Amino acid sequence: MFTQACLETIGLVLVGQGEGVIDxxxxxxxxxxxxxQPLLTTPHTTLEEYSAQFNRVNGRWESICLGLIAISRATMGFRQPTRPFPTEAQLRHIRRLTMHFADRCIDxxxxxxxxxxxxxxxxxxxFILHSLVDGxxxxxxxxxLSSSLFALGYHQQLESSGPIPPFLRSLRQAAFASSYSADKNVSxxxxxxxxxxRKFCHFRQLSLDAYYSYTWAPxxxxDLFADARWAALCAILKEEIIVELFGEEQFDKRVEKARHIQTTAELQWSSLPQHFRLEMPMKSYDRPAAELDLMLGAKLKHLHVLFLQHLALVRRVSEPDTQLRNIAQEILGLVVEAILFKDHLVHSGTSLTWKVVYYGLAAAGVTCLSLLQNQQPAEHEAVASPKVLRDLGVLVAEIEFGTLVYKEDANYALLAxxxxxxxxxxxxxxxxxLSQRRLTVQAPDAAVQDDPELGSTSWDLWGTGNLQDFDTNFWLMLAEHPLTFNT
Structure with missing residues (x-):
């Protein structure tokens, strides 16, 4: 919204595009x-009048900072052979240098x-820039960010200083919604x-009552404002899952609460306008790349709520049930589709790598647990469907040999x-x-015995009712399972 004007301010003041030379x-x-100087507004202030207070001749440290953030993020959008830097190392240097300068401006x-x-x-x-660069x-x-949000009082009242223009109300709503949802995702x-x-925030303020309703105009x-609102609606349910489900020791009460959360999540999804919902392969849509990415993000946020809700109901995380497994496989399929379709997406807010790390690895983790725990032939065939194995194979190939992530990236160790x-x-x-097929050919009537070590119930990495975040420790422990040994 303000980026172009801030970049023009940098050109005017620092690059010397204005008249004369300034020390x-x-x-x-x-x-x-x-x-x-305070940024003054009245109920009738326009966006142009507001931005004029910190651009061009009224340039501030905030103007330079926003321009530097835009430059740093722009280095992530170049693809061969169009990018202006011949090597990846030069691109990374510019990215980190401008991020460092932006940090100093904020300080x-x-x-x-x-x-x-x-x-x-x-x-x-x-924060978004650092999440892309530093993971x-x-x-x-x-x-x-949360400290500043509380200091301004926007968790309780958006209009504490009096009536404000509509565009500023939308900005404050989006800023709070984005911060709230990001807090839940990172936690x-x-x-x-x-x-x-949520207990310290007033979601039912007069200015927010309709904002946090799941009713949308057709x-x-x-856009990014709608995406922020949807992210906050999903984040509210995620907080309920964290507090109400994983904090509930009585399983019967947990099931009852989970049923209510699932009903709300499904109602929210069905209430989204049709053009917000991703219900076909992405290449089937004739939509701008940025909108496709927003549709993908909306679907992943919804599925992640259902994923967490079902995760809270499994007796043991190492033994995912059918519903959790199916949701995980759907998330995995969407992430893999996004990887293959990445040249036709313009990443809005978060990068594709973050989607893979946050959604894809959790889904792949549950899928891998299902493959390891279901060793009986009939169960194994149902879990290890050809599509699941293909999706896992594509994920491995893209991380190992593709351009999704490099060794210098912050999340490389986890992904690798x-x-x-x-x-x-x-x-x-x-x-x-292959061994099963050979045994079937050589002795079709012989019963194939399962390896007792693989079916042993002694392999139990997690207790009951814990929120598994599928981080580095998860993969280290999973690597100790007998079937993961690459002999």
């Missing part, structure tokens, strides 16, 4: 002066103790308590470890099926 100290002094802004809406947006965009190490940035992924708890526009384990499982299944 660096004068530029810095001007930025400090402007950044201390300067926050040090002046003049917190405003623009700085909140900067902190969210900076789960961006946890601290999310903490800074689930890392297995840490959420920082933004002609609603599919998971890939090796999946490879061993696939190799074991291939050898087992």
């Amino acid at each position: 660096a100290k004068d530029i810095s002094r001007s930025f400090f002066y402007n950044s201390r 300067i802004c926050l040090s002046m103790d003049c917190l405003n809406d623009l700085q909140l947006i900067l902190q969210y965009e900076n 789960y190490e961006s946890w601290r940035r999310l903490g800074d 689930i992924f890392l297995g840490r308590p959420p920082r933004i708890s 002609d609603s526009k599919l 470890g998971a890939t090796q384990t999946i490879k061993n499982i696939l190799d074991s299944i291939s050898r087992s099926r």
Whole structure:
């Protein structure tokens, strides 16, 4: 929304596209002066009038920061042979250098103790940038973001300073919704308590009552604002799952609560406008690349709620039931489809790598557990369907040999470890099926005995009712299962 104007400000002030030459100290002094000025609004202020307060001759540290974040993120969108840098190393250098400068700009802004809406947006965009570059190490940035959100009071009242223009209300709604959903996603992924708890937030403010309703206008526009609203609706259910399901010791009560959550999740999904829902292969849609990515994200968010809800109901995570297995396989299929279709997607908010790490690995983990636990021929054939094995194989191939992730990337170690384990499982299944076919040909009437070690109930990595986050420890423990040994 403000990116283009901020980039023009950088060109005007720093690159010298304006009239005359300005000394660096004068530029810095001007930025400090402007950044201390409040961003004034009335109920009738337009977006252009608002942005004029921090762009071009009114440039602030916030303007430079947003421009630097945009430049850093732009380096992730280049594909051969169109990118302006000949090597991946040069691209990474520019990415990290501009991110470092953006960090310094944010530090300067926050040090002046003049917190405003623009700085909140900067902190969210900076968190997203760090999540793309540093992976789960961006946890601290999310903490800074939540602190600013609370300091501004937007968790309780969006219009605490009086009536505001509609565009600013939409910005504040989206900023809170995006921060709230990101907090739930990162806490689930890392297995840490959420920082933004629903019990301390007023979701039923006058300005938010309709925003957090699952009722949508049929002609609603599919954009980042709609995506933020949908993410928050799913995040509310995720928090209920974390608190109400995984925190409930009595299984009967857990089942009752889970049934209510599932009903709400399915109602929310069915209430989405038809043009928001991904219900066919992505290549079947004649939609812009950015909209396709938003549709993919909406479907994955919905399936992830159902995934967590069913995960909370299994007696043992190492023994996933049919419903959980089916949801996991659907998520895995969607992630693999996105990987294969990646040249036709424009990533909005989160990258494809994050989708693979956050959704794909959890789904692949449950699928692998199903393959390991169902060793009887009939059960094994039902679980190890050709499509499941193909999806796992594609995931392995893309991580190992594709351009999805490089060794220098933050999430490479997690993806590489998971890939090796999946490879061993696939190799074991291939050898087992080949041996089974040979035994059937040589002795068709002989009963094939299962390996007692593989069917042993002593292999139990997790207790009952724990939220399994499928992180590095999960894959290390899963690698110790006898069927994952690549002998």
